[in-house]
Amino acid sequence: MRGLRAALLGSAILLAAGPLCAVQPDEVLDDPVLEDRARDISAGLRCPVCQNESIDESSADIARDLRLLVRERLLEGDSDNEVVAYIVARYGEYVLLSPNFDGANRVLWVLPLILLGAGIGMSVVYIRGRSNAPAPAEAGLSSDEQARLDAILNDDRTD
Known part of the structure; x- marks a missing residue:
């Protein structure tokens, strides 16, 4: 030990x-x-x-x-x-451990902030669009589909 x-x-x-x-x-x-x-x-x-x-x-x-x-x-x-x-x-x-803030480096320093802002903006627009969208109407069955469903259900009951 x-x-x-x-x-x-x-x-x-x-x-x-x-x-x-x-x-x-x-x-x-x-x-x-x-x-x-x-x-x-x-x-x-x-x-x-x-x-x-x-x-x-x-x-x-x-x-x-x-x-x-x-x-x-x-x-x-x-x-x-x-x-x-x-x-x-x-x-x-x-x-350089601390690169200069000039020329192309400015783009590298600022681009993440721009992308973050764009992502937040797109998220806000998407969420607002979803909350303002009308609720989907409940679609019923057509008369042909309802007849087929009734026939299937009646066949199962007779068995």
Whole structure:
């Protein structure tokens, strides 16, 4: 039982520390100010391989390459915006965890609201139309149908 507890505790610690261990010691810059800037930039960039995980948290090889690229650009003297623009130019806007609200992205942000409004509007029109519709008249049997029904019922009674 003690071994199981120790294994579970060790697994929990590794899982909790996993995102913290993504940045390798050999990636860390000597200048703490530049390292903080690199961490801030990395936290806003999505790993192209991982699902909605920043390159700062990801242990994928491409995330490591991107972290090194961010640090390299900072060492060359680029501003934070220039570093992000450089990476977006190479990998597309997909690498941004928070996409910009311009161009085609506006349609992507607004379209769900438009579709929701259209769906609600169509539902209201449909429900109002049904409530205002006249009740269906009860259709009786024609004289031929009534005669056939009477004949069938009379035949069953005579048996």
